[in-house]
Amino acid sequence: MSREELFEKLNEVFRDVFDDDEITVCDATTADDIEDWDSLEHINLIVAVETAFGIKFNMGEVNNFRNVGEMADIILSRI
Amino acid sequence: MKELNYPFDAGYILKKKKSIKRELLSDGSERIKKKIAILGGYTTSDIKLITELFLLDNGIEPEFYESEYNAFYRDGAFDNPELAAFAPDVIYVCTSNRNITDYPSVSDSAEDTDRLLTNEKEKFTTLWESLSSRYHCPIIQNNFEKPLCRLMGNRDAWDIHGKVNFLTRLNLFFADYAATHDNFYLCDIDYISADYGLKEWSDPFYYHMYKYAVNVNAIPYLAFNVANIIKSIFGKNKKGLVLDLDNTLWGGIVGDDGVENLAIGPEESEGQVFTEFQRYLKEQTSIGVILNVDSKNDEENAVAGLKHPDSVLSPEDFIVLKANWEPKDLNFKEIASTLDLLPESLVFVDDNPAERHIVREQLKGVIAPEIGNPSEYILNIDRGGYFETTSLSADDLARNGMYKSNAGRKALEASFTDYRDYLLSLEMKGTLKPFEDMYIARIAQLSNKSNQFNLTTKRYTPEEIAARAQSDEYITLYGKLEDRFGDNGVVSVAIGHVSGDECDIELWLMSCRVLKRDMEFAMTDAFVKMCAKRGIRTIRGHYYPTKKNGMVRNFFSDMGYTLVSEDENGNREYVLMTEGYVNRNSVIEVN
Numbered sequence: 001m002s003r004e005e006l007f008e009k010l011n012e013v014f015r016d017v018f019d020d021d022e023i024t025v026c027d028a029t030t031a032d033d034i035e036d037w038d039s040l041e042h043i044n045l046i047v048a049v050e051t052a053f054g055i056k057f058n059m060g061e062v063n064n065f066r067n068v069g070e071m072a073d074i075i076l077s078r079i
Numbered sequence: 080m081k082e083l084n085y086p087f088d089a090g091y092i093l094k095k096k097k098s099i100k101r102e103l104l105s106d107g108s109e110r111i112k113k114k115i116a117i118l119g120g121y122t123t124s125d126i127k128l129i130t131e132l133f134l135l136d137n138g139i140e141p142e143f144y145e146s147e148y149n150a151f152y153r154d155g156a157f158d159n160p161e162l163a164a165f166a167p168d169v170i171y172v173c174t175s176n177r178n179i180t181d182y183p184s185v186s187d188s189a190e191d192t193d194r195l196l197t198n199e200k201e202k203f204t205t206l207w208e209s210l211s212s213r214y215h216c217p218i219i220q221n222n223f224e225k226p227l228c229r230l231m232g233n234r235d236a237w238d239i240h241g242k243v244n245f246l247t248r249l250n251l252f253f254a255d256y257a258a259t260h261d262n263f264y265l266c267d268i269d270y271i272s273a274d275y276g277l278k279e280w281s282d283p284f285y286y287h288m289y290k291y292a293v294n295v296n297a298i299p300y301l302a303f304n305v306a307n308i309i310k311s312i313f314g315k316n317k318k319g320l321v322l323d324l325d326n327t328l329w330g331g332i333v334g335d336d337g338v339e340n341l342a343i344g345p346e347e348s349e350g351q352v353f354t355e356f357q358r359y360l361k362e363q364t365s366i367g368v369i370l371n372v373d374s375k376n377d378e379e380n381a382v383a384g385l386k387h388p389d390s391v392l393s394p395e396d397f398i399v400l401k402a403n404w405e406p407k408d409l410n411f412k413e414i415a416s417t418l419d420l421l422p423e424s425l426v427f428v429d430d431n432p433a434e435r436h437i438v439r440e441q442l443k444g445v446i447a448p449e450i451g452n453p454s455e456y457i458l459n460i461d462r463g464g465y466f467e468t469t470s471l472s473a474d475d476l477a478r479n480g481m482y483k484s485n486a487g488r489k490a491l492e493a494s495f496t497d498y499r500d501y502l503l504s505l506e507m508k509g510t511l512k513p514f515e516d517m518y519i520a521r522i523a524q525l526s527n528k529s530n531q532f533n534l535t536t537k538r539y540t541p542e543e544i545a546a547r548a549q550s551d552e553y554i555t556l557y558g559k560l561e562d563r564f565g566d567n568g569v570v571s572v573a574i575g576h577v578s579g580d581e582c583d584i585e586l587w588l589m590s591c592r593v594l595k596r597d598m599e600f601a602m603t604d605a606f607v608k609m610c611a612k613r614g615i616r617t618i619r620g621h622y623y624p625t626k627k628n629g630m631v632r633n634f635f636s637d638m639g640y641t642l643v644s645e646d647e648n649g650n651r652e653y654v655l656m657t658e659g660y661v662n663r664n665s666v667i668e669v670n
Contacts, residue, residue: 019097
C-alpha cells in the first residue's frame, strides 16, 4: 500500500468517526485541527484505525503519536 | 435498522455511531422517552452512546445521566440532588471485577475471606437499597466477569483464597438478590464476557489506556445486552416467531422429497441439527413465545411434515399455520392480524435470503435475522435477544394457551350469524375492581406494551401503579375476563385523577386480544359506577393520537362521551356526566 492509498483509507476512517465528510488529513494533522477530537473520541479513532488496517498499536505508540503522519508511519511498518 | 440486528458488525457500529444515530433520529418513527442513569465503575462513554443506538432502534429514546469516572458508589449510595432532579426511569450500575476493593490473599483464614466477601456484599447491598429507596425505579446491575488471571491455576476455582472462587461466590449472591427483589435485574457480564472471549474482553490495554474495564471492541455486545434488558422492562419485546418449514424446520423439501425423506430425527447428523432446533423452539413456547408457520407449500404437505414421527413440533404447537403459494409477506401480515398483533412484534425465520429480504422490505420494522447455516440457527436467534425475559408473569406462561383459545373463539364465531348470540355463547365473566397488589406487575406491563387500544399512551413503573392504587386522589380499575375457552387474565386498565367532583382519565387501555367482546362497555359501566359512588359528576376523557392508536380515535364518543375540544394535533377532550348514565354491557357477567 502506498502512502497515498493509506491516507485515502485514513481519510475515510476519520470521516466516519467524526461524522464529517469535509475532513482531509495530512501528515501534520493533530487533534487541534479536528473539533471533536477529544480524549474519548481518540479511543474510537484508534480502535477504528486498528480495525480498518487489521493492526494493533501498543501503548507507547498510542501515547506518543504527535500527528497523523506518525500514525501513518507505524501503520505502514505493520502492513 | 438491519446494521443493529444480531449478528451485527461491532466495528462498523463503533465507527459509524454518529451517522447511525442521525439516521435513526430522522426515520420518523415514534419512540417512548426514558431517562437512564449510568453509574459507572469505569469509563462508560461509549457504553452509553452505543446503548443509545440499540434503544433508538427499539422504539425508546433515552436521555442519560452519566456519573463521573468510577463514581458509581458515591453517586448512588449517598444524597445526590443532581440524580434526584434527573428522576431516572432506570438505573444501570456498570461495574467490573476491577471495582472489588479487597481480594483474599492466600494467608487469610476462612473467617478473613468470609469477611471480605461480606464487605463486598454489604457495599453493594447498601448501594442497591439506597437507589431503590431514593429513585423507585428498575435497577440493572452488572455481575462480575471471571478474573483474567488465576494465581493458583485451576485451584483458583475451588480454593476460598482464589479470585475465581471469590467472584463466583459474589455472583451467586448477586443472583440471589435478583431472585428475591423485584425491579432488580442482572446484566450477566460473566456470561457475556465468556461468550466474547474473556482474554479479549479483559484486555488490560483498554483499562490502562482509557480506563475501560472492557475491550472497546466488545462494547457493542455489552450495550446490546443492556438495551435488551431495558427494552424488555419497558415492554418492547417481540411476541413470537413466524417460521418457514422446508430447510428451516427440517432438511429437504417436503413437497418434492416426500415426508419419509426429510432430514429430521436422530439417524443422521443433518436430521439431529434440525431436531435440536425444533427442541429449542419448543422450549421458547414455555416462556410465552408464540410460534407460527409461513411456508410455500400445500397445506397437507406442511401438516404431513410436522406429523413426521421424529418431529419435535407438531401442528398443535403453532397458533397460525399458513401454508400456501401466496407471497410470504402477505401471509406474514395475515398471521399478525389473526393474532391481533403488529407485524413488527413477530420475527421472521427463513433459510432463504430472498424471502427474508422481501419480508424486510415489505413490512417495515419486521426483523428477519441472518440465521446462517442450520447448525447456527439456534445461536443466531438466541443471541438476538428478542425475548429477553425480565419478568415471567403467569400471563406469559399461559400466552400460548390464550392464543390457542382465541383461535377456538374465531372458529366458534364463524358458526353464529348473530354476533350478540356469539358473545353470549362465550359465557364471559368479568372481574372489574380497583387495583390489587397481585396485579401491579401485570398492570405496569400492560401500560408499557399496549399501543393500539390505548387512549393516552402513558407509561408507568410498578411503583407508580402501586402509588396510585393506594392514593385517594385516584380511581383505579382493572378488568379481568374469563370465558368458556379460558382465562384471558387482566386485559383492561383505567386510571382517573380525582379533583373535586371531576375525574380526569389519565390512562385507559385494553389488550387487543379481547377486541369486540364488549369488555370496553363493561369497563365504562364499572368506571362510571365507581365515580358516581365517589360523588363525581363529570368524567373527563382524553385521546392523544399516536401512530398506533388510530383504532380508538372515536372510542369516547362510542362510549357516550361528548367531544369538548380538538386541537390542531388531533388531541381531543371529552366529557361524560355520571348522572343519567345507562349501562351498556349486556353480554359479560360482572362480579
